[in-house]
Amino acid sequence: MKTETPKGRQIREQILRLTEEYYHTEHIKAPYKDGDTINYGGRIYDEKELLNLVNSSLDFWLTTGPWTEKFEADFCNFLGIQHCSVVNSGSSANLLAFMALTSPKLKNRRILPNDEVITVAAGFPTTVTPIIQYGAVPIFVDITLPTYNIDVDMLEAALSSKTKAVMIAHTLGNPFDIKAIKDFCNSHNLWLIEDNCDTLGAKYFLNGKWQYTGTFGDIATSSFYPPHHITMGEGGAVYTNSSELYRIVNSLRDWGRDCWCPSGHDNTCNCRFAQQFGELPLGYDHKYVYSHFGYNLKATDMQAAIGCAQLEKLPAFIEERRKNWQYLADNLKTREDYFILPEATGNSIPSWFGFMLTIKKDAPFTRDDIVRHLENNKIQTRTLFAGNIIKHPCFDEMRSTQTGYKTIGTLLNTDLVMQNSFWVGVYPGMNQAKLDKIIRILLTAAKVE
Ligand SMILES: Cc1ncc(COP(=O)(O)O)c(C=O)c1O
Incomplete structure (x- = not known):
């Protein structure tokens, strides 16, 4: 990924050989024996994660960079979705997915404060938190057992003229009733946000084909915290088939900027000093034009490097x-x-x-x-x-x-x-x-x- 001198290459290879040796010396766990703790989850890795991590640390790109691009491309490829943005956690992913739908760029479809979002109370807090933090109103309906997902029979009762979206998780790896939810959202022109943090790799049969969860809604999220299906330590992703939402997510993730140059690049649009924005002087540097009130929720390239090895598994x-x-x-x-x-x-x-x-x-x-x-x-x-x-x-x-x-x-x-x-x-x-x-x-x- 990085051009380096022959001497540098040699040292890198030596470091990587030692890293592998270190993995085999220090990281291989003793086999389980009765009396040991049985965890509910945890990271599963081999020398490849360690090698990628060390490799990326030697590149010293640090912020979002080549490993992130590779992860995003591989992740899209796996799910069969068009756009993925790596972020620093699943909670950040939920925040971005929700806030993307509040963007003024979406005109009359945007979610406004006091608008209503149908969700459930049984689950992880940060599926609901962004709704409240923004000043929209969560409308809670019950779940059904034994799938532990939203009770779709309650959807019509939860609907009002203020309803703008459904934001729910697929519970503990088990998809919600995607057909019922999609039909409901389509017939009332509602956004669907799929919190896919606990369900990466689940499939659902709709319209004659199997598709991965996270690809049915307008936008979806993953968490890569250690107990999840794959890990980066801390990490998450927002994904969508909409180019418009993808651009909004990246804007919000990256300080709210309008420019979409990747970290370390300038003038991708070729008109960096030639555009008119807001009431700024003509040609104001596009790199510092803000179309949203954003955050900085990027992950590091070292996290993505670990994710690349995990994705193969x-x-x-x-x-x-x-x-x-x-x-x-x-x-x-x-x-x-x-x-x-x-x-x-x-x-x-x-x-x-x-x-x-x-x-x-x-x-x-x-x-x-x-x-x-x-x-x-x-x-x-x-x-x-x-x-x-x-x-x-x-x-x-x-x-x-x-x-x-x-x-x-x-x-x-x-x-x-x-x-x-x-x-x-x-x-x-x-x-x-x-x-x-x-x-x-x-x-x-x-x-x-
Ligand atoms: C359904 C669900 N959504 C969101 C999250 C938040 O992910 P993170 O811990 O990466 O912020 C979790 C965490 O486990 C979760 O279970």
């Missing part, structure tokens, strides 16, 4: 996740008297993030009993993130004044999930011994073994 990671999920499903199905087991959404092939369990109301034990027993046996568990975001302290003020959000119908399933659900890992770091232990401890905790 993604198909195998997805398969591992499916296999592990299926093993848990097969071995726990005898206990459907006490547990609600997860189910794939119709017409989908999920790319599971975790294995969700909900304790039935009449079971002779509580979630607390089970989770404590698992954790005491060093098996990590997680809730469905916020459970019900409205119940959190960040909502205290809005809840007490009943302003800034609305709830349509009851959120009975959302509350059930908040009280009775938890999940365990299916990530590629699992193996049969770990899965067997999860099953055994779970069943003894439920006093059914």
